[in-house]
Amino acid sequence: DFEVLLAGTGRVVPVARGHSVVQALAAAGVVVPLSCGQGVCGTCQTRVLAGAPEHKDVFLTSAEREHGGFMPCVSRARGARLILDL
Numbered sequence: 001d002f003e004v005l006l007a008g009t010g011r012v013v014p015v016a017r018g019h020s021v022v023q024a025l026a027a028a029g030v031v032v033p034l035s036c037g038q039g040v041c042g043t044c045q046t047r048v049l050a051g052a053p054e055h056k057d058v059f060l061t062s063a064e065r066e067h068g069g070f071m072p073c074v075s076r077a078r079g080a081r082l083i084l085d086l
């Protein structure tokens with residue numbers, strides 16, 4: 001129900017309701033390292049460059065979130081699009 005734009009390639013990947021950002025990226029052939037899949041371990045961490053994230057992890061501190069930290073195994077977007085540092 002939102003999309004992510006990958007800053008490195010300009011690709012736009014739709015993220016359907018019920019799918020994680022990591023799952024959507026994998027379906028598009030973009031592999032993000034994954035371990036816990038539950039927002040706990042930190043393995044999948046990337047950065048949001050623009051857009052309003054909806055954080056659902058328990059890994060990042062609020063300071064890390066303010067600096068763009070984003071855990072795509074569980075976190076989502078509040079708006080229509082996030083631009084990720086991928």
Ligand code: FES
Nearest residue numbers: 035037042044073
């Ligand atoms: Fe563990 Fe995302 S894979 S926090």
